[in-house]
Amino acid sequence: MYRMGRRLGLLMLAGLLVVMTACNSNNSTPSANGNGDAKGKTTTLKFFHRWPNEPRNSYFNYIKEEFEKQNPGVKIEMESVLNDSYKEKIKVLVSSGEIPDVFSSWSDSFAESLVSSGRVEDLTSMYKSDPNWTKTLVQNQMKSFTFDDKIYGVPFTMDGKVFFYNKKIFNKLGLEKPKTWDEFIALLDKLKASGYDTPIIEGLQDSWAVGHYLGTMNQRMMSPEVLATDYAGGTGKFTDPGYLQVLKYWQKLSSYMGPNATSVNHEATRNMFIAGKVPIHYLQFAELGYLKDKPDLEFDYFNFPQFSEGKGNAEGLTGAPEGFMISKETANKALAEKFVKFIVSPENAAKFQHDVGSMTTVIGAATKENSPPGTLEAIKLIQNAAETTPWLDNAMDASVADAYMRGGQAIAAGIETPENVIKEVQDAAAKLPAVKK
Amino acid sequence: MRTRRTIAPYLFVLPCVLMLAVFVYMPLIQNFFYSFQNVSLLSGKSSFAGFDNYRTLFSDPVVGKALINNVKYAVISLIFQVGFGLVLAAILEEEFLRKVSTVFRTIFFIPVIISITVICLLFSFVYDPTEGLLNMFLHSVGLDAWAKPWLGSGDTAIYAVIAVSQWQSIGYCMMLFIVAIQKIPRDLYEAAKIDGAGRVKIFFSITLPQVKEMIFVNSLLTITGAFMVFNEPFILTKGGGPGTSSITIAVLMYQNGFVKDSMGYAATISLLIFVITAVLALIQTLSFRTGKGD
Amino acid sequence: MASKLPVYRLIVLLPLLVGVVVVMYPLFWMVSSSFKSYDEIFGAVWSLPSKWLFSNYATAWTKGIGNYFMNSVIVTVSTIAGVVIIASLCAYGLSRFRFRYSKTLFMFVLGGMMLDPQVCLVPLYKLLQNLNIHNTYFALILPYIAFRLSIAVLLIRSYFLGIPKEIEESATIDGCSVFRTYSSIFLPMSLPIIMTTIIFTSYYAWNEFLFSIIFIDSDKYRTIPSGLMNFKDALSTDWGVLLAGLVISSMPLIILFIFMQKYFIQGMSEGSVKG
DSSP states (O other): OOOHHHHHHHHHHHHHHHHHHHHHGGGOOOTTOOOOOOOTSSSSEOOOOOOTTTTTTHHHHHHHHHHHHHHHHEEEEEEEEEHHHHHHHHHHHHHHOOOOOEEEOOOOOHHHHHHHTBBOOOOOHHHTTTTHHHTBBBGGGGGGGTTTEEEOEEEEOOOOOEEEEEEEHHHHOOOOOOBHHHHHHHHHHHHTTOSOOOOOOOOBTTTHHHHHHHHHHHHHHHHHHHHHHSSTTOOOOOHHHHHHHHHHHHHHGGGGGGGTTTSSBBBHHHHHHTTTTEEEEEEEGGGGGHHSSSOOOEEEEOOOOOOOOOOOOOOOOEEEOOOEETTTOOSOOOHHHHHHHTTTHHHHHHHHHHHHHHBBBTTTTOOOTTTTHHHHHHHHHHHHOOOOOOOOOSSHHHHHHHHHHHHHHHOOOOSSHHHHHHHHHHHHHHHHHHOOO | OHHHHHHHHHHHHHHHHHHIIIIHHHHHHHHHHHEEEEEEETTEEEEETHOOOOOOOHHHHHHHHHHHHHHHHHHHHHHIIIIIIHHHHHHHHHGGGGGTHHHHHHHHHHHHHHHHHHHHHHHHHHOOOOOOHHHHHHHHHTOOGGGOOTEEEEEEEHHHHHHHHHHHHHHHHHHHHHHHHSSSHHHHHHHHHTTTTOHHHHHIIIIHHTTTTHHHHHHHHHHHHHTTTTTHHHHHTTTOOOOTTOOOOHHHHIIIIIIIIIIHHHHHHHHHHHHHHHHHHHHHHHHHSSSSSO | OGHHHHHHHHHHHHHHHHHHHHHHHHHHHHHTTSSSSEEEEEETTOOOOOOOOOOHHHIIIIIIHHHHHHHHHHHHHHHHHHHHHHHHHHHHHHHOOOOOTTHHHHHHHHHHOOOOGGGGHHHHHHHHHTTTTTTTTTTHHHHHHHHHHHHHHHHHHHHHHOOOHHHHHHHHHHHOHHHHHIIIIIHHHHHHHHHHHHHHHHHHHHOOHHHHHHHHSSSOOOOOOHHHHHHHHHHHHHHHHHHHHHHHHHHHHHHHHHTTTTHHHHHHHHTTTTO
8 A cells, every 4th residue: 555655656756757858858958058168079159149031041050050160069059039029038038147158239228238237248358359350340330339448249230221212213303312301301292292102101010110210310309418318217308399399300201101101011111112112211221232132223322311400410320230249158258259250250241241231340341342332332421420329229228219119100100199209208218217226 | 544545635636736836826926026026137136116016007008008908809809709609600500501510610610720820920911001912802892992001000900900809719609609509409499480480589589598608608708818818919010009009908018028128017917917817717717616507 | 492592591691601701711812822922922912823832831841830840749749748647637636535625726726727827927937037947848838737737627527527436446446556547547538528638738839829939039949829920030021931831830730620620629618718
């Protein structure tokens, strides 16, 4: 009898183990095998980036394979998710300590929030110890990853957002690049009168696309000091009437985008621009690669026009580099640095330029031959930009940015007023000190 | 002898109780603690917040908006899934359809077993403003004025989202009603027919009262489901857009927790969901136990 | 026959057929477009593919769906095994023994039914991180098991209660241990209800979305519902391949349904798995 009781317990345990082991073999303990320092063993480097889509995906697959080939015994464990999902995932991974050895990051406040976890490696010495390598990068791009005089990232892609326009349409109608907001609106009216029902469009279902507009418009409108105070967590009030005015201008501008704008995504509207259906689209230089797919599209671009009452720098450029960070907890720091340097090496940057069609921070990687038209000019524009502004969602706390982006979307859909939206932004900003420590 | 008698049953029950305790009950209780804290995943820090999260909950206009959307969800689902689902079931159980009813049944039930992710991705093709099936269909039959940016307009977004759920779930309710109707004694119908009752009269005087229990169960299930809707707005309108016009309470919880990193507030919202769904579930469980069951 | 068709039948049949079209057409479109090229999907919306691109399916499978599919199989099968074993053990304990806390424990188990998984999202997430199983198969399997147990116990217990006492007694006389009675008499006798349990558990585990997008970070462990979202992002405009992926993802449960309709309906109605 007694024996039976024990057997019973054992059997039940066994039953549970069946469940557990059923999947154990496939569950190759992902967190445990990051460090195979021992000689002869493979060393695994975990790499997490945000470009699962083509053509970038193929490029990173190539990088992974090439690096593994050149470094026998090294295995790159690569993962990727797109955009908003990446934003959420990487934050969680960094905070939970399951941090990948090498990972991509946006700049500025986004990077800063990752750095604040204390788990991101300070790369200053990596730059200092190898001045020859440091020289290969466009110097003004490092500042977006510099906090308290320490550099925490290696910028890789370089970007800026401007209005691209269809040259054929502009020439046919005798239109010129607008310099001021009023000229811009007049231009849109003219296009409309000439039969372009939606002279400009944007995929406003993607809330980040709304953010890109509002970020630039805020920068143009406000003086840098006011902006800095309001964007910083805990001190933001957003009471300056300029913010409300920006939303009113946004209301005006989005009215030209037609009723469908809030139900499509950025990719769809970019395709409309490429197909020549819409004359103007706000695009990143990083998207130049898509434009080359259609050779008969003639395009040019102009910077965001300035408001007559604007206090911000009219020559400022919105756009920020993206780059790579290294975990402070990595067991293979030297290898991680080597890998990052491998990605941003002139040869691979040139390959990226050629395959993907967007710019890197590596000097000389872009040539007339390997780049879509307009690239070299764009690089010059970024290098000489009087001021660069990060994307709105990288520049402020996520909850304030969310209020801005959803609000902007609601304004475009005609279901919210600028007054209400700015109030929601103010409320979100006011809650910050209470919500975050 | 006695030791075995006392230990054996506990050993049988133990794994189950353990699983429930760790993965179901403990989180529920922890929710309660989190709701009094500011929890940030990113910094890993948490601090005592008192009733702050509750104050936010009651003053947050989006909570109200989300709840209204959930109520719309519930009402429309009641009409379509429970109402039409019952009618559909009654029709399919009609004598003259007996031979083909299995085919119909299967057709209406197929959407139920397709993953909601698949369905939502499919319907983003249906709703596309320029190249979507729905608008193209409207254009091709000359109803151009009806074509709309379904998911992008504040007026239609929530209804477009709700419609997808109806499309998917009506077959589920229908199936439950069919099961219930098949249990109704046939002689009741025979007797009514002999009395010369019409079809509509038979439906109201026999079918309806006989499936009362199932109507009740279906209604509760549908309402509970309506207060937990997450996938449809999360995928179709990218988290309840435009603005917050198609947001639901579960999406709001997700956004606060995993986008804005306010885990404490997210836990508070989930307590609200708990209260709503637990009340509904309690009603169901109690009535199950007192009722004759089916 | 047709001439005898009364008006009533027409009135009923017409809306019924409209309903069939409304339900079936999007699915039909999904399947037929999954064989089309990008240009044809939008260029020739209503027609069948001019060239059947079976390659879309191969591409979809190799570009990620295959991986998600296998993950879903692993998670679903493990969840089923866990639910059936743990729930039947518990049901046996609760139905064949009379002991002090049996009532309380039964209520404890039943109470789990009142809780919706999403209510526990935040603490569960933290718990999985603390247990160090976040972003593994266990991060899905364990919660999935836990949230299906209550209903499974309820169903299996009531089935066990219906098994006559005499069978158990004769087994004991034959010298069967308690566990043997459970495993070689009760379990086989309860096959119908076990099938029902398997069906509603697989339905849940195959389609669950919220946990799978939050508890899993890496593509390696992603199941179909969350994997599809990533799949779509990665493809950008390769719609034919995306649609092929959608079709592949739906097939297992549809096949299961066609072959086990009876259990399916029973499982769905008793398991109240809607959500």
